[in-house]
Amino acid sequence: MSRYSDLKTRLSSVEILRLIKEEHSYEELSPLLGLSAPILSRYVKGHILPSLERSKRILEASMEQVSDLIRKKIRFEDERVFDHSAVIYNPNLLEKIGKLAFYEFGSIKVDKVLTVETDGIPLAAQVGREFNVSFVVAKNRKEMGIRDFIEVKRVFISGAYSYLFIPKGSIEQGEHVLIVDDAVRTGFTLETLLELCRRCGAKPAGIYTIICFEDTLRRLEQKLNCPVKVLVRI
Incomplete structure (x- = not known):
């Protein structure tokens, strides 16, 4: 990956952390992501950026939390019919x-x-x-x-x-x-x-x-x- 892509990955991991932090406390996220609550707080508040390798681990580990967040916004009519407008017309979520x-x-x-x-x-x-x-x-x-x-x-x-x-x-x-x-x-x-x-x-x-x-x-x-x-x- 280029330096630009590496930096995008590191910044993206912080953005995803901020997204899932809206649904979870640092103490809840700590065992899920394998990082201490103080470290997570420093990332979310922008005091430091995680390393590239740690950013990749954060993104991988956060997939399930993002999936759960999206799932909560889907309204099912039956097994095959659903309304996901709260997802696709949410600019902040769509950005992530x-x-x-x-x-x-x-x-x-x-x-x-x-x-x-x-x-x-x-x-x-x-x-x-x-x-x-x-x-x-x-x-x-x-x-x-x-x-x-x-x-x-x-x-x-x-x-x-x-x-x-x-x-x-x-x-x-x-x-x-x-x-x-x-x-x-x-x-x-x-x-x-x-x-x-x-x-x-x-x-x-x-x-x-x-x-x-x-x-x-x-x-x-x-x-x-x-x-x-x-x-x-x-």
């Missing part, structure tokens, strides 16, 4: 989720971020900001003013289908694309986004999502030839 995305994929090359409209856009914007790259939004219709598109057919479990479109040239051949989505229910949209990458001659760098069903995740991990990172598994 973007930092975790950079931690997960910051060691590999990412040239573009790709998502699908509409709820994936806030996450894609934040992740793109962390990687300092632009993001592309696949849409269900062709936009006026754009002449050429790449399109892929998206087929649903019911047999119904639709198309996803991105402007031709928005993803270039050979680029490494990180695919992000706020929530993955069936995985068919993700597979369509992967096909869009292939049609452009790009290389999927990985998949990052906030929420994913366990059965869908198992199927994707078996089928897809790229890393899949999920914050909350349902």
Whole structure:
């Protein structure tokens, strides 16, 4: 990693500590993170920065607490239907989720971020900001003013289908694309986004999502030839 990436990791670990500190006392966090309460306090208050190796350990150990925090904000209607608007439209929380995305994929090359409209856009914007790259939004219709598109057919479990479109040239051949989505229910949209990458001659760098069903995740991990990172598994 570059010095810049190393510094981002160290700063991100402090930001994540501040986030989970809102839900836990230093005494509660101490055994979870393997650090004393006074040391955690000094990090959270910005008196000192943790070392790079300690920052990585903090980020790894904090994943479960961040996942629990997100889970508390999800409102379930039934097993497969939920409202996560309190997550994706929370700028402070989304900023931290973007930092975790950079931690997960910051060691590999990412040239573009790709998502699908509409709820994936806030996450894609934040992740793109962390990687300092632009993001592309696949849409269900062709936009006026754009002449050429790449399109892929998206087929649903019911047999119904639709198309996803991105402007031709928005993803270039050979680029490494990180695919992000706020929530993955069936995985068919993700597979369509992967096909869009292939049609452009790009290389999927990985998949990052906030929420994913366990059965869908198992199927994707078996089928897809790229890393899949999920914050909350349902």
